[in-house]
Amino acid sequence: MQRLTEEQRARIEQLARDEGTTCEGCGSARLRCGEEARRTHDQGLMVYLWCAEGVHPRGAYQYFTILPEVDIGA
Ligand SMILES: [Zn+2]
Numbered sequence: 001m002q003r004l005t006e007e008q009r010a011r012i013e014q015l016a017r018d019e020g021t022t023c024e025g026c027g028s029a030r031l032r033c034g035e036e037a038r039r040t041h042d043q044g045l046m047v048y049l050w051c052a053e054g055v056h057p058r059g060a061y062q063y064f065t066i067l068p069e070v071d072i073g074a
Pocket of ligand 1: 023024027028055056060
């Protein structure tokens, strides 16, 4: 696992918005990047995006992958 900085998390949240990613549960575009990233087998990154809406009693997250050629300021 790789710890993400605030700047990296903000960059990833921007990437998700740019791609039109929304919460699979409620459709909201307000998603917060998790604090850790996992390296994928092709050297990309996989992170969790958490829904920022208060409508999920146990929280809601989905996976978001970042291709290796995308610079998140690592
Ligand atoms: Zn949601």
